[in-house]
Amino acid sequence: MPEPFRVILFIIFVMAFAGLNAAYLVWCERKGAGHIQRRIGPKEVGPFGLLQPIADGIKLMTKQLFLPKGADPILFMAAPLMVMVPAIMSFMVIPFSETFVAREVNIGLLMIFAFASVNVLGLLLGGWGSGNKYAVIAAARCVSQNIAYEIPMLVTAITMVMVTNTMNLNEIVRSQAGWFFHWHIFRLDISLLMPVAFLIFFVCTLAETNRAPFDMAEAESELIAGAYTEYPGMGFGVFFMGEYANIVIGCALSVILFLGGWQSPVPFHPAGFLGVIWGLFWFLTKLYALIFTVIWIRWTYPRTQFYVLLNLSWKVLIPISLFNLILTALQIKIFPWL
């Protein structure tokens, strides 16, 4: 396929993927919440309430876009974009299947982290630009939280780079070929703390994407809707899409680093077009299983207090991830043949 054509196709695919994900993850969220509380969830609009996201979207789109008093108009309008655009850009390097990737960048992992760091600035400026006390408090909380959890996340990611010797996400997946016990989460011979590292990474993903139990940025019961308090209509919708896109990216990164990406659990990979579908199937299965876990966690645990959240990162996650880094380095150095 010619390159420009491929790129345009991918842009369309990524936009559709991000939009549909945002829409239908909300549906999944509500269904999941319902069933965990032994209710049904949305069921009126369409079969099983499947058209509910469309109804919600239309409702959001028809709302008036107004500027609250005391807001900074430019920052207020630019902030949702600053959350959404980097999230979309990050999809560029995620290998959905062996050849189903927009561009195999050899520093893809770094690229995702670089774009993800812009996200915080967007939230912060959105909260500050609203000219609302609750929004400013939420923005300040959000930044301390993101900075605190970025450290263990990056340390764990560096551990994985050390293990795989590459930052190319597709290469990282390729190094986990074979049976399912070749996935990094089960490779106790590389690092004894591998499952713990996965847990740390996953918890950090939750905190970085402001998901419960770490949703201090939103905290409906204390801060109305946190940084999004003043946002009307589609401004709010774009924030939401960005948030769900970030969840997808975080979970995809966990899948790629620890759960074998598009590798199937058995050493079987058909060639050609069938192989693409096979890889896509396994990647999406793992991805959505992990996203379901995120939803599951949200409806299990209550929101933590803010100082507990920071203590967890500084006193537990960072020391353990640093210890894991050293242990992995030692293990690689002592048993280089593994």
Add this chain to the structure above:
Amino acid sequence: MVPLFSAEGLSSLVFIFIVMTTVLGAVIATHSERLTRAVTGLAICFIGVAGIYYYLNSPFVALMEMLIYVGAVCVTIVFAVMLADPNPESEAGKGSIFAGPLSFALGILLFWGLSALAGKTAWVPPSARVNDGSLEEVGRSLLTNYSMAFELISIVLLLAIIGALVLARQGRTRTGGES
């Protein structure tokens, strides 16, 4: 000169866009009255600078620029603005009348002088390259030729963290003096 609708031409067009982003961001950063907007301008400028680094054959440095400057430095500055800027309009209407035009003239002078110097000098391209400047080579030279500086930087960063903590902690119990 290259044709516009070719890979080189389009990349040249994107380059112009990136340069404009950089300069626009820098102007916002120095000229807006609200400090929060100035930081946004700084972030835009740094994204542009990252693009320029990409054109200079080092995507790694470009991404580090985004990660460190946009993700860390700008966020820290916004945070400090939130903590220490009670009235956002404090920039306006202060200082002497000459400060604005004078500093503007000085800035123009510096820009003109540096550009003229850059244009006058006959730059000699190197006869041979010892390596291709890829990420592996950067890592190698960081850990061989420049390992001392590398370690020193890490010590500086550690000291900066401790120093920042100490500085920001002290005076926390005090109620604050008069200006």
Add this chain to the structure above:
Amino acid sequence: MSGYFKELISGTKSLFIGLGITGKYFMEPVVTMQYPMEHVEMTPRFRGHIELIPDEETGEPKCIVCGMCQKGCPSKCISLEGEKREGVKGKVLTKYILNFTTCSLCGQCVESCKFGALRFSKDYNLASPRKEDFIFDLIKRLKEKS
């Protein structure tokens, strides 16, 4: 230091236990009732408005128009009439009106009926914007039910 690790391990364990509980609930069938779509079967002792009990053979009300319910009603919301008919022993009920707007569901009428002709119904979906809808003709209701 050992307390730190103990707390860490027990904390992690408790988190997984919590996930297990919600996971179990997720798998179990839903318990909420989709109310307007489906109806609850009322318990036997539910007190709705009163209704007439039909005679099992004829389907006619068992009431003999003694008027005890009317006399016993503290809110005076029952009014009934009967007439003598050829070939039938006793009176026949022709009209039985319950004014539900003033009924307090005290049950005196059911208590005072010696012939077992009254009982509490299990109707509960009683909502209307008009007052007249709550003046029930119980004979008509009995006919509609059978």
Add this chain to the structure above:
Amino acid sequence: MSIPAFGDSLIIYLIIAAMLFGIGFYGLVHRRTLIGMLIAGELILAGASINFMAFNRFLAPDPTVGQVFTLFIMGIAAAEAAIALSIIIAVYRNFRSIDAEDVAELKG
């Protein structure tokens, strides 16, 4: 239609760097608040980094040197921002202002 290949000439990068430096210098003199000055200082550092990277790309025999230097500048700039901001916050606690003119106790 044709267009010059801007991305391939050293002089363009040097001019951009000079422009950032000039804007940064202007801001440093013009700004009244400490945070504004810090922002202008970051611009000057960015200009210097672009110079390093441009020379690295076009002139250096070892094309890793400039990248290493730029990375060092980033590290130093991050440390500098952290220290400067904590100083600014400490100053703000004592003077209730971040205006450079107000923070002049030793003026006499």
